[in-house]
Amino acid sequence: MSDAKISEANWNQLREAANTAMKKAYVPYSKFPVGAAALTEDGRIVSGCNVENASYGLTLCAECSLVSELAMTAVVGKGPAKLIAFTCVDGHGNILMPCGRCRQLLFEHSAKGMILETVSGFKTIDEVIPDAFGPRDLEERA
Numbered sequence: 001m002s003d004a005k006i007s008e009a010n011w012n013q014l015r016e017a018a019n020t021a022m023k024k025a026y027v028p029y030s031k032f033p034v035g036a037a038a039l040t041e042d043g044r045i046v047s048g049c050n051v052e053n054a055s056y057g058l059t060l061c062a063e064c065s066l067v068s069e070l071a072m073t074a075v076v077g078k079g080p081a082k083l084i085a086f087t088c089v090d091g092h093g094n095i096l097m098p099c100g101r102c103r104q105l106l107f108e109h110s111a112k113g114m115i116l117e118t119v120s121g122f123k124t125i126d127e128v129i130p131d132a133f134g135p136r137d138l139e140e141r142a
Contacts, residue, residue: 014038015087015117016037017037018047021035022093033050034096035089037066037086037087037088038083038085038086039084040081046073048067067105070083086098
């Protein structure tokens with residue numbers, strides 16, 4: 001998978017979905033809304049926003065709610081579709097890089113070669129979390 005296979009129209013749709021999700025963020029403490037959106041291998045767009053909590057440590061990142069939507073919209077018995085393209089924005093629509101925890105979460109649900117729009121351009125999931133360990137490793141070692 002390369003960014004050449006994801007059209008500019010797809011990226012525009014993802015950015016729009018991420019910005020829409022960002023506007024729904026619950027951020028009474030940090031005042032830092034985040035929205036995320038991803039394209040699945042079956043052509044759907046899933047999105048999420050951050051949801052803060054007074055205990056801070058229980059705050060959910062936008063990527064967490066995106067993956068929750070991915071799971072909740074999966075075909076029963078088939079499991080969630082894999083993610084092929086991802087973007088994340090702040091309250092001004094600027095591109096954000098997912099934190100390390102969220103990169104691992106995205107890796108878990110990514111198709112091989114998933115493309116992320118990052119602050120330094122388009123990168124594959126393997127570039128943003130090199131030598132990651134995930135479900136493909138477990139399948140290969142079974």
